[in-house]
Amino acid sequence: DEWTYEHIAYRNPDRWGTARDVDGDSVFAAADAAYPSVWDTVDRGTGETVCVPRTPGPVLYGVRGDDPPDxxxxxxxxxGEAVARARLFVTNQGTDAHLLDGDIPNAADGRSYRLDGTVASPPESREGGHVFFGLADGSSRIRCVAFEPTKRFREHVRRLRVGDEVTVCGEVAAGTLKLEKLAVRGLCRVEAVTPTCPDCGRTMESAGSGQGYRCRDCGTAADGREQRPLERTIQVGWYEVPPRARRHVAKPLVRGGFDAPVHPER
Structure with a gap:
């Protein structure tokens, strides 16, 4: 079994329900000094102190990591404000203990999985900033989504193309997998395009169903679409949501143990 640790600092009871007084600069300095043994303390992309809760309660902050002294x-x-008491807990946070190895045909709502498949429909940005794409394994398909709060992670998702081979991780709800991380296994390197005329350089037009393409000016013909190299802006490897959007149980890439190159978020 894999375990991690969380050092939780508690507030004085007379401070419960009031705004927390925590110096943000000191949190970032602490995070920089302890990284990567201590992780998900801050989100450097948005400037948020992730370890400080936003909801009312007795917790002042919680520092998670691999090593208790760190x-x-x-x-x-x-x-910041005075700490009433502190405790160190052994946890399963940051371990991916919730993920099951599964397959698309048998993925059930309410469970979290690692699923392998091929991108079957191009990423589509929808109202609210959410990004969806279809994933297929043979004749079985599932919809995947990167929600708006995952912020910059959505840029990686938008770079996927139909035909890319990926592993996706997340919880399935209403037939949709909510992305926590994904691994790009193989990239589609060519795309089928309408042929161009070798004489004039113009794009050919369809000559009719099953009749290929023809240049209306030169009369040249082609049997079908041609393959063109595709420049890709995403690399093979693991990508993850930023700390601000990560579930506590989800494993940050910086912790290691993954089966491909990693592109950690800090």
Missing amino acids: CRAAAARIE
Whole structure:
């Protein structure tokens, strides 16, 4: 079994329900000093202090990591209101303990999976900023979504193309997998395009169903579409949502143990 640790600092009871007084600069300095042993303390892309809760409650902050002394040391660097008490907990946070190895035909709502497949429909940005694409395994398909709060992760999703081979991770709800991370296994390197005329350089037009293409000016013909090299802006490897959007149980790429190159978010 894999375990991680969380150092939780608690507020004085008379402060419960009031705005937390935590110095953001000190949180970022603590995160920089302890990374990568301590992770998901901040989100450097958005400037958020992820370890500080936004909801009312007794917790002032929680520092998660792989090594208890490093968690305590990072917490000691954080400045702010007085800490009433602190405790270190052994947890399954950051372990992917929730993920099951599955396949698309048998993926059930309410469970979280790793699923292999081929991108079957191009990424589509919809109202609210969510990005959807279809994933197929033979004749079976599932819809995948990167929700708006995943922010910059959506840019990686938008770079996928039909034919790319990927592994997706996340919870299935209403037949849709909510992306937590994905691995690009293989990239489609060519695309089928309408042929151009070798004489005049213009794009040919369809000559009719099953009759190929023809240049209306020169009369040249082609049997079908031609293959053109496709320049890709995404690499093979693992991509993840940023710390601000990560479930506590989801494993950050920086923790290692993945089966392909990783592109961690900080």
